[in-house]
Structures are given as C-alpha cells and as structure tokens.
Amino acid sequence: MTSSDLILTSALTVLGAVIGLIVRSRLATLAYRRDDEVTQPSPGPRWWVPAAVAAASGLLAWRFGIDRWPLLLPTLPLAWFGPWLSAIDLDVRRLPNRLLAAHAGFVAAGVGAAAFITNDPMIAIQAALGGGVAFAVFWILDRLRPGGFGWGDGKYVPIIGAATAAVSLTVEWWAFLIACGAAIIATPLRRRRANFPFGPWLAAGALVALALLG
Numbered sequence: 751m752t753s754s755d756l757i758l759t760s761a762l763t764v765l766g767a768v769i770g771l772i773v774r775s776r777l778a779t780l781a782y783r784r785d786d787e788v789t790q791p792s793p794g795p796r797w798w799v800p801a802a803v804a805a806a807s808g809l810l811a812w813r814f815g816i817d818r819w820p821l822l823l824p825t826l827p828l829a830w831f832g833p834w835l836s837a838i839d840l841d842v843r844r845l846p847n848r849l850l851a852a853h854a855g856f857v858a859a860g861v862g863a864a865a866f867i868t869n870d871p872m873i874a875i876q877a878a879l880g881g882g883v884a885f886a887v888f889w890i891l892d893r894l895r896p897g898g899f900g901w902g903d904g905k906y907v908p909i910i911g912a913a914t915a916a917v918s919l920t921v922e923w924w925a926f927l928i929a930c931g932a933a934i935i936a937t938p939l940r941r942r943r944a945n946f947p948f949g950p951w952l953a954a955g956a957l958v959a960l961a962l963l964g
Contacts, residue, residue: 755815759808762822766807766829770800773834782838782846793841802833806957813964820867823860824877824916825960827853832953835906839949845902850909857913864916873916880915880922881908903948910956921963929955 751759774796783790806829814821831853835845857877865874885908892904907926914922933951 751812752816755812758816758819759811762811762826763804763808767800767804769807769830770803770833773803773830773837774799777834777837782849783842787842790842793837796837799833799837802836803829806832809957809961810964813961820864821873821917821964823864823867824857824873824913825860825964827856827860828910828913828953828956828960831856832957836947836950836953839902839947843947845906845949847902847905850902850905853906854909857909861912861916876919877912877916880919881912884908884911884915884922884926903952906949906952910952914956914959917960917964921959924963925956925959926952927955928958 777793777796777799780788807826810822810825810829814825831849835849835853838849839845861874861877865871885904888904888907910925911922914925929948929951932955933946933948936951937946
C-alpha cells in the first residue's frame with residue numbers, strides 16, 4: 751500500500767465513521783417505524799452501525815486505492831446505506847422505500863460518474879445488466895415461492911446488483927452467492943423464521959465480495 755492509498759483509506763474510514771454517527775442518530779429517533787410498530791421493544795443503542803460504516807468505507811478504499819478510485823463512486827453507497835438498511839430490517843423486518851430510492855440514486859450517480867471519469871462505458875453497461883438480471887432472478891424466485899421474499903428485498907437486489915456489477919459481473923455473482931449461502935446457513939439457527947431479515951445478508955455479501963474480488 752502506497753502512502754497515497756493509506757491517506758485515502760484513512761480519510762474514508764474517518765468519513766465513514768462520521769456518516770455512521772449521523773445514521774445512528776437518525777435511527778435513534780425510530781422515525782422509520784409505522785404506527786403499528788411503535789410498541790415494539792427498543793433495538794438498543796446500535797453502536798455497531800458507525801463501526802460498520804467506517805470499517806466498510808475503509809475496506810473499499812483499501813481495496814480500490816488511488817489507482818482505481820472511480821470505482822468507489824458506485825460502491826461506497828453500499829458501505830453507507832448497507833448498515834442503515836440492515837439496522838431497520840433487523841428491527842421491523844422491512845426496508846423503507848425512501849431510503850432504497852436514495853440508495854439507488856447514489857449508486858446510479860456513482861455508476862455514471864465512474865463511467866465518465868474513466869471513459870469506460872462498460873462500467874455503466876455492466877451495472878445496468880447486473881441490476882436487471884438480479885431483479886429478474888428475484889422475480890422468478892418469488893414466483894416459484896410466493897411470499898419467500900419481501901418486496902423491500904426485491905427493490906434492494908437490483909441496487910446491489912448494479913453497484914457490484916459496475917466492478918465486474920463476477921463480483922456480483924459472488925455477492926449474491928455469499929448472501930444467499932450465509933442466509934441459508936443462518937436460518938435454521940433462528941427460532942423464529944417468519945419475516946426473515948434478508949437485507950443484512952445482502953449488504954454483507956456485497957461488501958465481502960467486493961473486499962475479496964473487487
């Protein structure tokens with residue numbers, strides 16, 4: 751790792767920590783809960799959120815470095831929104847539409863900017879293909895097993911597909927393979943399998959795949 755890479759990694763880790771603290775403060779208001787969810791038990795302080803955002807941001811910076819920094823533009827939103835969405839999904843077993851829309855907007859802007867900066871249209875083509883294929887596969891699986899997934903997951907899948915495919919379609923493949931494999935292993939360990947929160951596994955799978963193969 752060069753000194754420039756170290757500076758980038760340190761800077762994005764600190765930025766991730768700041769963003770994570772802001773996210774945690776917003777989560778603490780419980781404003782995302784619906785009327786029928788306000789009586790649920792408190793989810794706790796969730797200090798893991800800023801730690802996760804900081805670690806994921808630094809990890810991506812370390813993985814891409816100065817030489818491939820444009821790829822941070824479509825992938826960093828995974829580090830910033832993933833723990834946020836995961837915390838909500840773990841609490842109320844759903845993913846808010848507004849947050850998913852903001853996540854999608856950041857990824858789309860990042861894909862476009864990365865393709866423009868590198869003068870490589872394949873980044874945008876791969877992202878569009880990856881997002882479309884991810885949604886199509888989800889739609890087929892949902893038809894084969896109605897109710898097996900939530901439509902929050904259905905909206906999250908193409909976002910993750912586009913962000914990871916912007917790096918490579920191989921990374922996207924492994925992102926979903928890791929997410930599904932981990933979720934399948936974890937499901938029998940849960941006493942209550944209804945409304946399984948798949949969002950955290952999707953976020954973790956994407957970040958692990960990017961860290962290992964990006």
